[in-house]
Amino acid sequence: MNFEQYIPIPISGVVAGNNCILTATHNITKQSEYNLSEVDLFILASGFNIRYYYDFCSIGKLSGDFFDNLEKATSIHINLLRKDYEGITSNDMARVLAGGNIILLLVDTKNLRYSSIYSSNDNRQHVIMLNGLSLTRKCAHIIDPHLTDYSGTPSV
Numbered sequence: 786m787n788f789e790q791y792i793p794i795p796i797s798g799v800v801a802g803n804n805c806i807l808t809a810t811h812n813i814t815k816q817s818e819y820n821l822s823e824v825d826l827f828i829l830a831s832g833f834n835i836r837y838y839y840d841f842c843s844i845g846k847l848s849g850d851f852f853d854n855l856e857k858a859t860s861i862h863i864n865l866l867r868k869d870y871e872g873i874t875s876n877d878m879a880r881v882l883a884g885g886n887i888i889l890l891l892v893d894t895k896n897l898r899y900s901s902i903y904s905s906n907d908n909r910q911h912v913i914m915l916n917g918l919s920l921t922r923k924c925a926h927i928i929d930p931h932l933t934d935y936s937g938t939p940s941v
Contacts, residue, residue: 793917793926794887799939805931806889806912810855812930813887813914819859829854879918888915890927899940900932 796816802808807823807830814821821829830851852863866873881888894903894911903911917926930939 794882794885796887796914796916796928799928799930801930801933801937801939806851806891808930809889809912809914809928812928813889814859814861816887817859817861819861821855821859826851826855829858875918875920878915879920882916882918889913890915897929899929902932 796812798815799812802811802823804823807826810826811821811823852865855861856863878888890913891910892913893908895908897903897911914928915925916928928939932940934940
């Protein structure tokens, strides 16, 4: 029997926020020396430059320069890849996690079956944090800091 060790990367004090990508990024920077607030990240993302593409669902989407600006302002290295285009495998993600790094996943909400808030509504893109993965058990450990329980605690 293969008793693969499966221990998620610990993330302490996960907090909820208002924007899924800013909240997830804030929780990652909290683990570093920077601890950038959601407001700090909003400013780095040029959040005051509101983009409207004749679609109310696009309001609030961040500029593509967000991660470039974050990397320039800190020593946090960001490797931005798109699975659909660059052939990222679950083995690649397991290697990143084995290096002690957290992965931000941009997912379609129709695939998030753990909450009817996502699966019962129109499909949108949403950011969650991947901090553990077991390939043999086909198990992933995610944190959704934008979704909270009744006490206001983010979902793990």
